[in-house]
Amino acid sequence: MQEELYSHRKDNFTFLFLLTICIFFMTVHLESYVHTFKNLLYYVFFPTQESSEQIFRQSQKLSFNIQDIIGAHQENLMLHKQLERYVQLDSEWMKEKEENARLREILGFEKPQKNKTIVARIVSREPGSWFQWVIIDKGASEGLSVDVPILMIKDGMMCVVGRVGETFDHSSKVILLTNALFAIPGMLSSTKGDGLVEGQNNPYLKMNYLLSREKLERGEIVVTSPLSSVVPEDIAIGRIKSVEPQTDETFSSAIVEPLIDLGSLREVIALLPENDNPGKRALQRSRNEPNIFQKNKKKSDLK
Amino acid sequence: MKKSIFYTIVFFTGIFLQFTVAQYFSIKGIAPNAILLMLIFLALLRGSLAGVIMGFLWGLSWDMYSVDLFGCHAFAYTCIGFAIGKLSRKWDEEKIISQMVLTLLTSVIYWFLIYFCYKIFNPEVYTFKMNYIVVVQPFYNMLIAPAVYWIFVFILGALQFDEEQ
Numbered sequence: 001m002q003e004e005l006y007s008h009r010k011d012n013f014t015f016l017f018l019l020t021i022c023i024f025f026m027t028v029h030l031e032s033y034v035h036t037f038k039n040l041l042y043y044v045f046f047p048t049q050e051s052s053e054q055i056f057r058q059s060q061k062l063s064f065n066i067q068d069i070i071g072a073h074q075e076n077l078m079l080h081k082q083l084e085r086y087v088q089l090d091s092e093w094m095k096e097k098e099e100n101a102r103l104r105e106i107l108g109f110e111k112p113q114k115n116k117t118i119v120a121r122i123v124s125r126e127p128g129s130w131f132q133w134v135i136i137d138k139g140a141s142e143g144l145s146v147d148v149p150i151l152m153i154k155d156g157m158m159c160v161v162g163r164v165g166e167t168f169d170h171s172s173k174v175i176l177l178t179n180a181l182f183a184i185p186g187m188l189s190s191t192k193g194d195g196l197v198e199g200q201n202n203p204y205l206k207m208n209y210l211l212s213r214e215k216l217e218r219g220e221i222v223v224t225s226p227l228s229s230v231v232p233e234d235i236a237i238g239r240i241k242s243v244e245p246q247t248d249e250t251f252s253s254a255i256v257e258p259l260i261d262l263g264s265l266r267e268v269i270a271l272l273p274e275n276d277n278p279g280k281r282a283l284q285r286s287r288n289e290p291n292i293f294q295k296n297k298k299k300s301d302l303k
Numbered sequence: 304m305k306k307s308i309f310y311t312i313v314f315f316t317g318i319f320l321q322f323t324v325a326q327y328f329s330i331k332g333i334a335p336n337a338i339l340l341m342l343i344f345l346a347l348l349r350g351s352l353a354g355v356i357m358g359f360l361w362g363l364s365w366d367m368y369s370v371d372l373f374g375c376h377a378f379a380y381t382c383i384g385f386a387i388g389k390l391s392r393k394w395d396e397e398k399i400i401s402q403m404v405l406t407l408l409t410s411v412i413y414w415f416l417i418y419f420c421y422k423i424f425n426p427e428v429y430t431f432k433m434n435y436i437v438v439v440q441p442f443y444n445m446l447i448a449p450a451v452y453w454i455f456v457f458i459l460g461a462l463q464f465d466e467e468q
Contacts, residue, residue, distance in 0.1 A: 011351035015385040018359040022381060025366075025374030026424040034373060041367040045318075052319045 115232065118142055118270045120150075123171065131178035131201060133165065136268060140167045149231040149271045150174045152260050159236045159259045160184065160224060161268050174268070177237065177258055178205060185225040186237050186256075188214065194225050197237055197256060205238055205256040212252045216243045222256050232271070310357065316458070317341045317361055322368065333436050335443050336410065338365065340451040342380055343387050343409055347396045348459070351388025358384025375420035379413050386412075399449045406448035410441030 028034055120136035138144055148164040162182060165175040175182050179199040186197035186207060195210040207222060220240045226233040238256040246252050320337035328335060338361045346354025362377030369376070387409065395401050414437050 008351075011355065011385070011388065014352055015355045015381065018355055018381050019378065022359070022362070022374045022378035026372055026378065026420060038367055038373055041363070045364065045367060048315070048318070052315075052323050056319075056323045 115271045115273055118144070118272060120172075120268050120270055122266055122268065131176060131199070131203060131262060133162075133176055133179060134174050134265070134268075136172050136174055136270070137170065138270060139170045139172050141169050142270075143272050144172050144270055147230050148172075149235075151231075151235060151269045151271055152265065152267070153269070154236075154259050154261075157236045157259065158269075160231055161260055161262075161265065163230055164270070172270075176262060177260075178203060178262065184231060184237070185227040186222045187225040188216070188240075189221040189223050190217075191215065194227060195222075195253075197222060203257070203262075204241060205258060206244075206253060207240070207256050208251065208253045210252050210254065212246060212248070212250060214252065216240060216252065216254050218242065221259075310353070313341070313345065313458070314357065314360055317357075318364055321361075321365070330443070333439050333443055335447050336413070336440060337451070338380070339383070339410060339413055340406060340444060340448055341455060342384055343406060343448075344396065344452050344455045346384050346387035347391055347394060347405075348455075349388075350391045351385055354384030354388035355381055356384075358382075372420055372424060375417055375424070378420055379416035382416055383409055383413060396452070402448045402452050403445045407441050407445040410444045414441070 025034060118138055120138035120142075122134045123137050124135040136150070144164055144167050146164055146167060150161045150163060151158050152161050153159070160177050162174045162176040162179070164172045165181070166173040177184070177197075177199055178201065180201045182199040184197050185194060187194045188210075191214055193210055193214040195207045197205050197207045200206055210216065218240055222237045222240065224231045224233055224235045224237060236259050238258040241255045241257040244253040244255065317338045320341070325334040325337050342354060342358050342361065345357055358380035359377050362380035363374075365376040365380075366373050387405075390405075394405065396405075
Protein backbone atom coordinates (compact mmCIF):
# COMPACT_ATOMS: atom_id res chain seq x y z
CA MET A 1 0.00 0.00 0.00
CA GLN A 2 2.77 2.34 1.02
CA GLU A 3 4.76 1.35 -2.04
CA GLU A 4 1.84 2.22 -4.29
CA LEU A 5 1.43 5.56 -2.59
CA TYR A 6 5.13 6.24 -3.04
CA SER A 7 4.89 5.32 -6.69
CA HIS A 8 1.93 7.71 -7.19
CA ARG A 9 3.83 10.47 -5.48
CA LYS A 10 6.84 9.85 -7.66
CA ASP A 11 4.65 10.03 -10.78
CA ASN A 12 3.04 13.25 -9.64
CA PHE A 13 6.33 14.91 -8.73
CA THR A 14 7.91 13.93 -12.03
CA PHE A 15 4.86 15.22 -13.89
CA LEU A 16 4.91 18.54 -12.07
CA PHE A 17 8.65 18.91 -12.52
CA LEU A 18 8.53 18.26 -16.27
CA LEU A 19 5.46 20.46 -16.65
CA THR A 20 7.35 23.29 -14.96
CA ILE A 21 10.20 22.86 -17.42
CA CYS A 22 7.75 22.99 -20.32
CA ILE A 23 6.12 26.14 -18.99
CA PHE A 24 9.53 27.65 -18.45
CA PHE A 25 10.48 26.94 -22.04
CA MET A 26 7.28 28.45 -23.32
CA THR A 27 7.63 31.53 -21.18
CA VAL A 28 11.18 32.31 -22.14
CA HIS A 29 11.16 30.79 -25.62
CA LEU A 30 12.63 33.90 -27.21
CA GLU A 31 15.58 34.08 -24.88
CA SER A 32 18.94 33.34 -26.41
CA TYR A 33 19.85 30.49 -24.06
CA VAL A 34 16.62 28.65 -24.92
CA HIS A 35 17.51 29.06 -28.56
CA THR A 36 20.99 27.77 -27.85
CA PHE A 37 19.55 24.78 -26.02
CA LYS A 38 17.16 24.09 -28.90
CA ASN A 39 19.96 24.37 -31.43
CA LEU A 40 22.18 22.11 -29.35
CA LEU A 41 19.48 19.44 -29.23
CA TYR A 42 18.98 19.79 -32.95
CA TYR A 43 22.71 19.48 -33.53
CA VAL A 44 22.81 16.29 -31.45
CA PHE A 45 19.68 14.68 -32.86
CA PHE A 46 19.74 15.72 -36.50
CA PRO A 47 22.24 13.01 -37.57
CA THR A 48 19.84 10.42 -36.15
CA GLN A 49 17.01 11.88 -38.15
CA GLU A 50 19.13 12.16 -41.27
CA SER A 51 20.41 8.60 -41.03
CA SER A 52 16.95 7.19 -40.33
CA GLU A 53 15.70 9.03 -43.41
CA GLN A 54 18.55 7.49 -45.39
CA ILE A 55 17.82 4.03 -44.04
CA PHE A 56 14.17 4.40 -44.94
CA ARG A 57 15.05 5.63 -48.43
CA GLN A 58 17.46 2.73 -48.89
CA SER A 59 14.86 0.23 -47.75
CA GLN A 60 12.38 1.80 -50.17
CA LYS A 61 14.98 1.40 -52.91
CA LEU A 62 15.39 -2.21 -51.88
CA SER A 63 11.68 -2.81 -52.16
CA PHE A 64 11.71 -1.17 -55.61
CA ASN A 65 14.60 -3.43 -56.59
CA ILE A 66 12.65 -6.47 -55.45
CA GLN A 67 9.69 -5.23 -57.44
CA ASP A 68 11.98 -4.82 -60.45
CA ILE A 69 13.32 -8.35 -60.04
CA ILE A 70 9.79 -9.75 -59.86
CA GLY A 71 8.81 -7.63 -62.88
CA ALA A 72 11.87 -8.81 -64.80
CA HIS A 73 11.07 -12.43 -63.98
CA GLN A 74 7.52 -12.04 -65.24
CA GLU A 75 8.75 -10.27 -68.34
CA ASN A 76 11.28 -13.05 -68.87
CA LEU A 77 8.55 -15.69 -68.79
CA MET A 78 6.46 -13.68 -71.23
CA LEU A 79 9.41 -13.17 -73.57
CA HIS A 80 10.22 -16.88 -73.45
CA LYS A 81 6.73 -17.61 -74.71
CA GLN A 82 7.10 -14.97 -77.42
CA LEU A 83 10.49 -16.37 -78.38
CA GLU A 84 9.03 -19.83 -78.85
CA ARG A 85 6.51 -18.30 -81.24
CA TYR A 86 9.22 -16.40 -83.10
CA VAL A 87 11.37 -19.51 -83.49
CA GLN A 88 8.45 -21.12 -85.23
CA LEU A 89 7.88 -18.00 -87.36
CA ASP A 90 11.57 -17.90 -88.21
CA SER A 91 11.57 -21.45 -89.54
CA GLU A 92 8.44 -20.64 -91.58
CA TRP A 93 10.13 -17.50 -92.91
CA MET A 94 13.24 -19.45 -93.91
CA LYS A 95 11.10 -21.91 -95.87
CA GLU A 96 9.25 -19.02 -97.57
CA LYS A 97 12.55 -17.36 -98.37
CA GLU A 98 13.99 -20.44 -99.96
CA GLU A 99 10.81 -20.93 -101.94
CA ASN A 100 10.89 -17.31 -103.04
CA ALA A 101 14.49 -17.58 -104.21
CA ARG A 102 13.69 -20.75 -106.14
CA LEU A 103 10.68 -19.17 -107.83
CA ARG A 104 12.68 -16.03 -108.65
CA GLU A 105 15.31 -18.20 -110.25
CA ILE A 106 12.66 -20.04 -112.29
CA LEU A 107 11.09 -16.75 -113.42
CA GLY A 108 14.45 -15.14 -114.08
CA PHE A 109 13.89 -12.21 -111.69
CA GLU A 110 16.90 -10.27 -110.44
CA LYS A 111 17.76 -10.86 -106.82
CA PRO A 112 16.99 -7.90 -104.58
CA GLN A 113 20.14 -6.06 -103.67
CA LYS A 114 21.39 -6.47 -100.13
CA ASN A 115 22.93 -3.50 -98.43
CA LYS A 116 25.32 -2.91 -95.63
CA THR A 117 25.62 0.24 -93.60
CA ILE A 118 28.49 2.36 -92.41
CA VAL A 119 28.06 5.00 -89.77
CA ALA A 120 29.96 8.20 -90.48
CA ARG A 121 30.47 11.33 -88.44
CA ILE A 122 29.92 14.78 -89.91
CA VAL A 123 33.21 16.62 -89.66
CA SER A 124 32.39 19.80 -91.52
CA ARG A 125 29.49 21.59 -93.07
CA GLU A 126 29.00 24.44 -95.47
CA PRO A 127 29.47 27.51 -93.28
CA GLY A 128 27.16 29.82 -95.25
CA SER A 129 24.15 27.58 -95.48
CA TRP A 130 23.47 24.30 -93.77
CA PHE A 131 21.32 23.10 -96.63
CA GLN A 132 24.08 22.55 -99.18
CA TRP A 133 26.61 19.92 -98.24
CA VAL A 134 28.50 18.27 -95.41
CA ILE A 135 31.78 16.40 -95.18
CA ILE A 136 31.81 13.00 -93.50
CA ASP A 137 34.77 11.06 -92.08
CA LYS A 138 34.38 7.97 -94.30
CA GLY A 139 35.65 7.78 -97.83
CA ALA A 140 36.73 5.52 -100.65
CA SER A 141 38.86 3.30 -98.42
CA GLU A 142 35.72 2.44 -96.41
CA GLY A 143 33.88 1.60 -99.61
CA LEU A 144 32.07 4.84 -100.30
CA SER A 145 31.67 5.93 -103.90
CA VAL A 146 29.80 8.66 -105.73
CA ASP A 147 25.98 8.44 -105.47
CA VAL A 148 26.01 6.22 -102.40
CA PRO A 149 22.83 7.14 -100.50
CA ILE A 150 23.31 8.82 -97.13
CA LEU A 151 20.55 8.21 -94.62
CA MET A 152 19.72 8.75 -90.96
CA ILE A 153 17.20 7.33 -88.53
CA LYS A 154 14.62 9.71 -87.11
CA ASP A 155 11.80 8.55 -84.83
CA GLY A 156 12.45 4.95 -85.83
CA MET A 157 12.22 5.76 -89.56
CA MET A 158 15.04 5.65 -92.04
CA CYS A 159 15.22 9.07 -93.71
CA VAL A 160 17.11 10.42 -96.69
CA VAL A 161 19.90 12.87 -95.91
CA GLY A 162 21.54 13.09 -99.31
CA ARG A 163 24.01 11.30 -101.54
CA VAL A 164 27.78 11.20 -101.83
CA GLY A 165 28.99 13.82 -104.30
CA GLU A 166 32.74 13.42 -104.12
CA THR A 167 34.91 10.85 -102.37
CA PHE A 168 38.42 11.05 -101.00
CA ASP A 169 40.50 8.43 -99.22
CA HIS A 170 39.03 8.92 -95.77
CA SER A 171 36.34 11.50 -96.30
CA SER A 172 33.45 12.28 -98.62
CA LYS A 173 31.35 15.26 -99.56
CA VAL A 174 27.67 14.66 -99.19
CA ILE A 175 25.16 16.60 -101.25
CA LEU A 176 22.24 17.20 -98.93
CA LEU A 177 18.71 16.59 -100.13
CA THR A 178 17.95 20.31 -99.78
CA ASN A 179 20.69 21.19 -102.24
CA ALA A 180 19.47 22.32 -105.67
CA LEU A 181 21.75 19.65 -107.16
CA PHE A 182 19.74 16.93 -105.46
CA ALA A 183 16.73 15.38 -107.12
CA ILE A 184 15.14 12.04 -106.37
CA PRO A 185 12.00 10.23 -107.48
CA GLY A 186 9.60 10.24 -104.58
CA MET A 187 6.10 8.94 -103.99
CA LEU A 188 3.21 9.68 -101.68
CA SER A 189 3.05 7.05 -98.96
CA SER A 190 -0.74 6.70 -99.13
CA THR A 191 -1.57 6.71 -102.86
CA LYS A 192 1.86 5.66 -104.15
CA GLY A 193 1.66 8.54 -106.66
CA ASP A 194 5.09 9.31 -108.10
CA GLY A 195 6.77 12.68 -108.41
CA LEU A 196 10.21 14.24 -108.43
CA VAL A 197 11.56 15.72 -105.22
CA GLU A 198 14.10 18.49 -105.74
CA GLY A 199 16.22 20.53 -103.37
CA GLN A 200 15.72 24.30 -103.29
CA ASN A 201 18.81 25.51 -101.41
CA ASN A 202 16.49 26.34 -98.53
CA PRO A 203 15.03 24.25 -95.70
CA TYR A 204 12.28 22.90 -97.96
CA LEU A 205 12.02 20.61 -100.97
CA LYS A 206 9.72 20.79 -103.94
CA MET A 207 7.84 17.78 -105.24
CA ASN A 208 7.01 18.24 -108.91
CA TYR A 209 5.28 16.16 -111.56
CA LEU A 210 2.56 14.83 -109.34
CA LEU A 211 -0.52 13.95 -111.29
CA SER A 212 -3.28 16.51 -110.74
CA ARG A 213 -5.76 13.83 -109.75
CA GLU A 214 -3.60 12.93 -106.73
CA LYS A 215 -5.14 14.09 -103.50
CA LEU A 216 -2.43 15.98 -101.65
CA GLU A 217 -2.87 16.41 -97.96
CA ARG A 218 -0.77 18.41 -95.55
CA GLY A 219 1.40 16.26 -93.33
CA GLU A 220 1.47 13.28 -95.67
CA ILE A 221 4.79 11.45 -95.74
CA VAL A 222 6.76 11.36 -98.98
CA VAL A 223 9.00 8.34 -99.43
CA THR A 224 11.49 7.27 -102.09
CA SER A 225 10.02 5.69 -105.17
CA PRO A 226 11.08 2.32 -106.61
CA LEU A 227 12.04 4.36 -109.68
CA SER A 228 15.02 5.76 -107.81
CA SER A 229 18.30 4.24 -108.84
CA VAL A 230 20.26 5.84 -106.00
CA VAL A 231 18.20 5.29 -102.85
CA PRO A 232 16.22 2.11 -102.10
CA GLU A 233 12.43 2.45 -102.08
CA ASP A 234 10.28 3.38 -99.08
CA ILE A 235 12.87 5.53 -97.35
CA ALA A 236 11.20 8.61 -95.85
CA ILE A 237 12.06 11.96 -97.44
CA GLY A 238 9.76 14.45 -95.81
CA ARG A 239 6.27 15.60 -95.01
CA ILE A 240 4.04 17.69 -97.28
CA LYS A 241 4.01 21.23 -95.91
CA SER A 242 1.82 22.95 -98.46
CA VAL A 243 0.32 22.37 -101.88
CA GLU A 244 1.31 24.79 -104.61
CA PRO A 245 -1.43 26.48 -106.66
CA GLN A 246 -2.02 24.46 -109.82
CA THR A 247 -0.64 26.05 -113.03
CA ASP A 248 -0.76 22.97 -115.20
CA GLU A 249 -3.74 20.76 -116.06
CA THR A 250 -1.74 17.56 -115.85
CA PHE A 251 0.65 18.08 -112.96
CA SER A 252 0.63 19.65 -109.56
CA SER A 253 3.42 20.30 -107.06
CA ALA A 254 3.91 20.52 -103.30
CA ILE A 255 6.40 21.89 -100.82
CA VAL A 256 7.93 19.14 -98.71
CA GLU A 257 9.61 19.60 -95.34
CA PRO A 258 12.50 17.14 -94.80
CA LEU A 259 12.03 14.80 -91.85
CA ILE A 260 15.67 15.12 -90.91
CA ASP A 261 16.69 18.17 -88.95
CA LEU A 262 19.77 19.16 -90.88
CA GLY A 263 20.78 21.70 -88.27
CA SER A 264 21.36 19.11 -85.56
CA LEU A 265 22.72 16.32 -87.71
CA ARG A 266 25.89 14.81 -86.22
CA GLU A 267 26.10 11.27 -87.64
CA VAL A 268 24.84 9.71 -90.83
CA ILE A 269 24.52 6.22 -92.28
CA ALA A 270 25.96 5.36 -95.67
CA LEU A 271 24.13 2.55 -97.45
CA LEU A 272 26.51 0.37 -99.45
CA PRO A 273 25.62 -2.57 -101.63
CA GLU A 274 26.83 -5.63 -99.71
CA ASN A 275 29.18 -6.96 -102.36
CA ASP A 276 30.12 -3.67 -103.83
CA ASN A 277 33.36 -2.52 -102.31
CA PRO A 278 35.37 -0.41 -104.78
CA GLY A 279 38.56 -0.99 -102.80
CA LYS A 280 38.01 -4.74 -102.92
CA ARG A 281 37.04 -4.51 -106.56
CA ALA A 282 40.20 -2.61 -107.39
CA LEU A 283 42.22 -5.20 -105.51
CA GLN A 284 40.54 -8.06 -107.39
CA ARG A 285 41.07 -6.24 -110.67
CA SER A 286 44.75 -5.80 -109.88
CA ARG A 287 45.04 -9.54 -109.09
CA ASN A 288 43.30 -10.56 -112.31
CA GLU A 289 45.04 -8.08 -114.56
CA PRO A 290 48.84 -8.49 -114.96
CA ASN A 291 50.79 -5.48 -113.73
CA ILE A 292 53.51 -3.67 -115.66
CA PHE A 293 56.31 -5.97 -114.43
CA GLN A 294 54.33 -9.12 -115.23
CA LYS A 295 53.52 -7.69 -118.69
CA ASN A 296 57.22 -7.06 -119.34
CA LYS A 297 58.05 -10.57 -118.08
CA LYS A 298 55.48 -12.12 -120.41
CA LYS A 299 56.95 -10.14 -123.32
CA SER A 300 60.45 -11.39 -122.48
CA ASP A 301 59.15 -14.99 -122.22
CA LEU A 302 57.65 -14.69 -125.68
CA LYS A 303 60.93 -13.50 -127.03
CA MET B 304 19.59 -1.67 -17.77
CA LYS B 305 17.13 -3.64 -19.84
CA LYS B 306 14.46 -1.08 -19.05
CA SER B 307 16.56 1.80 -20.31
CA ILE B 308 17.38 -0.08 -23.54
CA PHE B 309 13.70 -0.76 -24.04
CA TYR B 310 12.72 2.89 -23.56
CA THR B 311 15.56 4.06 -25.81
CA ILE B 312 14.33 1.75 -28.58
CA VAL B 313 10.74 2.89 -28.07
CA PHE B 314 11.82 6.54 -28.09
CA PHE B 315 13.74 6.28 -31.37
CA THR B 316 11.00 4.14 -32.92
CA GLY B 317 8.53 6.92 -32.15
CA ILE B 318 10.82 9.55 -33.65
CA PHE B 319 11.44 7.41 -36.70
CA LEU B 320 7.75 6.71 -37.21
CA GLN B 321 6.70 10.32 -36.78
CA PHE B 322 9.39 12.18 -38.65
CA THR B 323 10.35 9.66 -41.31
CA VAL B 324 7.58 7.15 -41.94
CA ALA B 325 4.39 9.10 -41.18
CA GLN B 326 4.85 11.43 -44.16
CA TYR B 327 4.49 8.43 -46.48
CA PHE B 328 1.07 7.72 -45.02
CA SER B 329 -0.20 11.25 -45.41
CA ILE B 330 -3.54 11.74 -47.11
CA LYS B 331 -4.10 15.23 -48.50
CA GLY B 332 -1.38 16.57 -46.23
CA ILE B 333 -2.67 14.88 -43.09
CA ALA B 334 -0.24 12.48 -41.50
CA PRO B 335 -1.15 10.41 -38.45
CA ASN B 336 0.27 11.43 -35.10
CA ALA B 337 2.35 8.32 -34.49
CA ILE B 338 3.98 9.67 -31.34
CA LEU B 339 0.61 10.37 -29.78
CA LEU B 340 -0.60 6.86 -30.55
CA MET B 341 2.54 5.28 -29.15
CA LEU B 342 2.32 7.49 -26.08
CA ILE B 343 -1.28 6.44 -25.43
CA PHE B 344 -0.45 2.74 -25.56
CA LEU B 345 2.82 3.10 -23.66
CA ALA B 346 1.09 4.99 -20.84
CA LEU B 347 -1.80 2.51 -20.79
CA LEU B 348 0.54 -0.47 -20.59
CA ARG B 349 3.35 0.99 -18.48
CA GLY B 350 1.69 3.66 -16.30
CA SER B 351 2.04 7.36 -15.59
CA LEU B 352 5.76 7.65 -14.99
CA ALA B 353 6.67 6.07 -18.33
CA GLY B 354 3.98 8.17 -20.03
CA VAL B 355 5.19 11.42 -18.46
CA ILE B 356 8.89 10.89 -19.22
CA MET B 357 8.42 9.57 -22.73
CA GLY B 358 5.79 12.23 -23.47
CA PHE B 359 8.18 14.94 -22.35
CA LEU B 360 11.09 13.56 -24.39
CA TRP B 361 9.03 13.02 -27.53
CA GLY B 362 7.46 16.45 -27.16
CA LEU B 363 10.83 18.09 -26.69
CA SER B 364 12.15 16.33 -29.79
CA TRP B 365 9.15 17.57 -31.74
CA ASP B 366 9.73 21.11 -30.47
CA MET B 367 13.37 20.83 -31.43
CA TYR B 368 12.49 20.02 -35.06
CA SER B 369 9.59 22.43 -35.38
CA VAL B 370 9.52 26.21 -35.51
CA ASP B 371 6.45 26.43 -33.29
CA LEU B 372 6.35 27.68 -29.74
CA PHE B 373 9.22 25.85 -28.06
CA GLY B 374 7.88 23.61 -25.29
CA CYS B 375 4.24 23.40 -26.41
CA HIS B 376 4.46 19.84 -27.71
CA ALA B 377 6.42 18.76 -24.66
CA PHE B 378 3.69 20.28 -22.50
CA ALA B 379 0.86 18.57 -24.41
CA TYR B 380 2.51 15.16 -24.49
CA THR B 381 3.53 15.32 -20.82
CA CYS B 382 -0.05 16.09 -19.81
CA ILE B 383 -1.43 13.34 -22.05
CA GLY B 384 1.14 10.82 -20.83
CA PHE B 385 0.23 11.57 -17.24
CA ALA B 386 -3.53 11.48 -17.76
CA ILE B 387 -3.53 8.28 -19.82
CA GLY B 388 -1.13 6.68 -17.34
CA LYS B 389 -3.70 7.23 -14.66
CA LEU B 390 -6.10 5.09 -16.69
CA SER B 391 -3.62 2.22 -16.72
CA ARG B 392 -5.23 -1.04 -15.56
CA LYS B 393 -8.56 0.78 -15.38
CA TRP B 394 -9.21 0.90 -19.10
CA ASP B 395 -9.59 -2.18 -21.26
CA GLU B 396 -6.98 -1.37 -23.87
CA GLU B 397 -7.34 -4.70 -25.64
CA LYS B 398 -10.79 -3.88 -26.97
CA ILE B 399 -10.60 -2.26 -30.37
CA ILE B 400 -13.50 0.05 -29.69
CA SER B 401 -11.96 1.34 -26.46
CA GLN B 402 -8.63 1.89 -28.25
CA MET B 403 -10.40 3.93 -30.92
CA VAL B 404 -12.50 5.97 -28.51
CA LEU B 405 -9.53 6.78 -26.32
CA THR B 406 -7.42 7.77 -29.34
CA LEU B 407 -10.14 10.04 -30.70
CA LEU B 408 -10.61 11.77 -27.35
CA THR B 409 -6.87 12.14 -26.76
CA SER B 410 -6.30 13.54 -30.25
CA VAL B 411 -8.94 16.20 -29.65
CA ILE B 412 -7.45 17.00 -26.24
CA TYR B 413 -3.99 17.22 -27.82
CA TRP B 414 -5.14 19.93 -30.23
CA PHE B 415 -6.92 21.68 -27.40
CA LEU B 416 -3.69 21.72 -25.35
CA ILE B 417 -1.71 23.10 -28.29
CA TYR B 418 -4.36 25.78 -28.78
CA PHE B 419 -4.19 26.54 -25.06
CA CYS B 420 -0.40 26.97 -25.18
CA TYR B 421 -0.61 29.29 -28.18
CA LYS B 422 -3.30 31.38 -26.54
CA ILE B 423 -1.56 31.71 -23.19
CA PHE B 424 2.07 32.00 -24.19
CA ASN B 425 2.79 34.72 -26.66
CA PRO B 426 -0.36 34.94 -28.78
CA GLU B 427 1.11 37.83 -30.83
CA VAL B 428 3.75 35.65 -32.47
CA TYR B 429 2.03 32.26 -32.65
CA THR B 430 -1.53 32.07 -33.88
CA PHE B 431 -3.46 28.83 -33.88
CA LYS B 432 -5.06 28.19 -37.27
CA MET B 433 -8.20 26.10 -37.07
CA ASN B 434 -8.18 24.10 -40.30
CA TYR B 435 -9.35 20.76 -41.65
CA ILE B 436 -6.22 19.00 -40.31
CA VAL B 437 -7.31 19.69 -36.73
CA VAL B 438 -10.70 18.14 -37.47
CA VAL B 439 -9.65 15.20 -39.64
CA GLN B 440 -6.43 14.07 -37.93
CA PRO B 441 -8.15 12.75 -34.75
CA PHE B 442 -10.30 10.48 -36.95
CA TYR B 443 -7.26 9.34 -38.91
CA ASN B 444 -5.48 8.55 -35.64
CA MET B 445 -8.57 6.72 -34.42
CA LEU B 446 -8.70 4.52 -37.52
CA ILE B 447 -5.09 3.41 -37.34
CA ALA B 448 -5.02 3.05 -33.54
CA PRO B 449 -5.75 -0.72 -33.47
CA ALA B 450 -2.90 -1.37 -35.95
CA VAL B 451 -0.46 0.73 -33.92
CA TYR B 452 -1.55 -1.03 -30.73
CA TRP B 453 -0.95 -4.40 -32.35
CA ILE B 454 2.55 -3.33 -33.54
CA PHE B 455 3.32 -1.93 -30.11
CA VAL B 456 2.33 -5.14 -28.36
CA PHE B 457 4.37 -7.08 -30.91
CA ILE B 458 7.47 -4.97 -30.16
CA LEU B 459 6.94 -5.51 -26.44
CA GLY B 460 6.71 -9.24 -27.01
CA ALA B 461 9.78 -9.22 -29.24
CA LEU B 462 11.81 -7.42 -26.60
CA GLN B 463 10.34 -9.77 -23.98
CA PHE B 464 10.00 -6.91 -21.62
CA ASP B 465 7.63 -6.97 -18.71
CA GLU B 466 7.18 -4.95 -15.62
CA GLU B 467 8.70 -7.50 -13.26
CA GLN B 468 12.06 -7.51 -15.04
